[in-house]
Amino acid sequence: xxxxxxxxxxxxxxxxxxxxFGGTAQKTHFCTMGAISDIFFIGDWNRFRAWMLAMAVAxxxxxxxxxxxxxxxxxxxxxxxxxxxxxxxxxGLMFGFGMTLGGxxxxxxxVRLGAGNLKSLIVAIFIGIFAYMTLRGLVGLARVELxxxxxxxxxxxxxxxxxxxxxxxxLGIADGTARLLSTVVVAGGVLWFCLKSPEFRASKPDLxxxxxxxxxxxxAWYVTGVVGYDDFExxxxxxxxxxxxxxxxxxxxxxxxxxxxxxxxxxxxxxxxGSFIMAKSTGDxxxxxxxxxxxxxxxxxxxxxxxxxxxxxLGCTVGQGITGMSTLALGSVIALLSIxxxxxxxxxxxxxxxxxGAFKTLFERG
Numbered sequence: 409x410x411x412x413x414x415x416x417x418x419x420x421x422x423x424x425x426x427x428x429f430g431g432t433a434q435k436t437h438f439c440t441m442g443a444i445s446d447i448f449f450i451g452d453w454n455r456f457r458a459w460m461l462a463m464a465v466a467x468x469x470x471x472x473x474x475x476x477x478x479x480x481x482x483x484x485x486x487x488x489x490x491x492x493x494x495x496x497x498x499x500g501l502m503f504g505f506g507m508t509l510g511g512x513x514x515x516x517x518x519v520r521l522g523a524g525n526l527k528s529l530i531v532a533i534f535i536g537i538f539a540y541m542t543l544r545g546l547v548g549l550a551r552v553e554l555x556x557x558x559x560x561x562x563x564x565x566x567x568x569x570x571x572x573x574x575x576x577x578x579l580g581i582a583d584g585t586a587r588l589l590s591t592v593v594v595a596g597g598v599l600w601f602c603l604k605s606p607e608f609r610a611s612k613p614d615l616x617x618x619x620x621x622x623x624x625x626x627x628a629w630y631v632t633g634v635v636g637y638d639d640f641e642x643x644x645x646x647x648x649x650x651x652x653x654x655x656x657x658x659x660x661x662x663x664x665x666x667x668x669x670x671x672x673x674x675x676x677x678x679x680x681x682g683s684f685i686m687a688k689s690t691g692d693x694x695x696x697x698x699x700x701x702x703x704x705x706x707x708x709x710x711x712x713x714x715x716x717x718x719x720x721x722l723g724c725t726v727g728q729g730i731t732g733m734s735t736l737a738l739g740s741v742i743a744l745l746s747i748x749x750x751x752x753x754x755x756x757x758x759x760x761x762x763x764x765g766a767f768k769t770l771f772e773r774g
């Protein structure tokens with residue numbers, strides 16, 4: 409198949425998958441920052457369990473595709489032999505804190521933008537600008553320096569990747585057994601956590617959002633890894649992630665005649681479109697702007713932190729928390745825990761109003 413038709417098919421399917429994601433998230437209020445907020449302020453774990461359910465479904469689907477030999481997840485950015493633990497921690501904390509200031513994580517920002525929220529437009533622009541600065545611009549110099557000083561090269565320990573199965577194989581467990589065991593323990597444990605709650609089992613919107621969004625992750629792997637396969641120029645293996653693609657999308661819009669669309673850019677467009685269609689069809693579309701100057705500054709700061717942090721951590725709450733976790737990468741586990749930690753600290757900051765007050769309550773309450 410010629411290059412252009414392959415690219416056209418992959419991006420078209422990416423746009424469709426993005427629309428499904430955007431429509432689902434808009435209808436069910438799927439949002440990681442909202443999930444942490446629900447726990448922190450009202451003690452409701454349902455939206456957090458929806459996020460965890462999406463992770464478990466993504467792990468099961470993605471690992472099944474890998475074990476069937478349909479695609480090789482080791483080709484993804486998450487399973488490098490270079491374990492960037494410092495970037496995952498620092499970037500994850502920055503992203504988690506930033507999403508509380510920006511009113512939502514990467515996917516929520518795009519979903520709210522499609523539903524008419526002008527604050528999310530500003531947040532998305534700053535996510536994109538600072539993501540690109542961290543990828544290839546001024547901030548990128550500090551990122552590369554941090555990586556060079558802290559990365560652990562697992563290949564020196566005879567490990568091909570940083571996946572949990574690889575660590576088990578280093579202990580002498582066979583490849584297939586290690587992967588199956590890792591999948592069962594991780595996905596099974598998360599499913600147990602989700603489904604043990606009667607309140608969550610009774611919440612159809614949360615169950616559906618977790619199931620649908622979870623299934624979109626292996627679907628995207630299949631599109632880029634199987635549909636997009638080409639002997640000469642295969643499509644880079646990718647699934648859902650929003651920080652770097654937002655930066656690429658802004659660049660694409662500004663340099664349309666000299667740029668090439670890719671799967672991530674198509675997904676971004678699809679999410680905004682899907683959210684817009686769902687919001688208009690349900691009567692939830694409305695234009696919302698900043699309340700005052702401090703509100704604008706807070707959202708701009710949040711967008712900047714998410715842009716830098718998301719690139720340093722190699723993903724956001726979806727990019728690392730669901731897509732990265734679907735590969736069973738250790739770096740994704742580190743980034744996920746750091747994002748949650750940053751989000752909790754951000755909630756304490758919003759509650760107390762100062763960084764000092766947030767630190768104080770953090771240590772007082774544990």
